[in-house]
Ligand SMILES: Nc1ncnc2c1ncn2[C@@H]1O[C@H](COP(=O)(O)OP(=O)(O)OP(=O)(O)O)[C@@H](O)[C@H]1O
Ligand SMILES: CC(C)(CO)[C@@H](O)C(=O)NCCC(=O)O
């Protein structure tokens with residue numbers, strides 16, 4: 001078994017991967033004061049892996065703990081994957097390919113494997129990223145913007161008149177603060193995605209597959225006017241692909 005690990009900015013997900021069967025992810029929210037104990041407890045109950053394959057956009061501290069726990073529990077050096085120039089038919093569009101977030105790279109590799117055609121890959125996590133692939137697997141580039149929760153937090157932090165709550169509902173014409181904040185942040189992300197899709201169609205004169213992943217995907221889905229596919233585990237799927245080593 002290979003342990004696949006997706007370490008994001010707010011959550012850590014992992015899944016045992018055998019060549020057969022679905023990817024079933026487990027999640028924890030790192031508590032930095034006791035992350036070592038937390039991860040040790042969580043990983044103690046998984047089967048012993050042969051390899052630990054990690055996609056991380058987390059802090060050095062988190063990465064070091066992942067390495068330490070893997071070593072202590074199983075005597076295994078965790079392998080931290082990196083963004084590269086090209087892999088599995090996808091060409092990285094960044095000027096400096098290794099600077100592209102490896103979570104974005106994993107998600108694109110997984111999406112290309114699934115569709116092998118014009119695709120827009122959206123990851124709605126702590127940050128939102130939108131990456132475009134043309135029909136030849138060339139990454140055209142992408143966008144980064146704050147995630148829904150981060151937008152709300154920034155509003156709370158930088159204004160005197162806004163108290164955050166978790167009660168807001170999305171609506172077109174919000175008539176109270178809670179609803180206005182949630183409506184603004186959710187619709188900002190949805191509208192941006194729809195704009196990128198519209199621009200893509202216009203410039204490439206083709207209809208891309210649009211696939212969305214990440215912690216906020218489910219709560220955004222109801223608000224799209226375009227067809228959009230939901231894939232819960234695109235980053236882990238990219239790692240699974242990489243673990244096969246077959247290009
Ligand atoms: N149970 C949950 N715990 C925390 N956040 C959740 C949960 N369910 C949904 N979310 C939402 O998920 C978002 C975080 O997404 P995700 O877990 O994909 O982020 P992440 O792991 O930090 O990824 P990345 O750093 O790659 O963006 C938050 O904006 C939050 O609103
Ligand atoms: C943009 C995030 C935070 C999304 O998780 C991550 O992919 C990252 O840290 N990327 C590095 C910067 C870049 O992709 O240009």
Ligand SMILES: [K+]
Nearest residue numbers: 009057058059
């Ligand atoms: K940062």
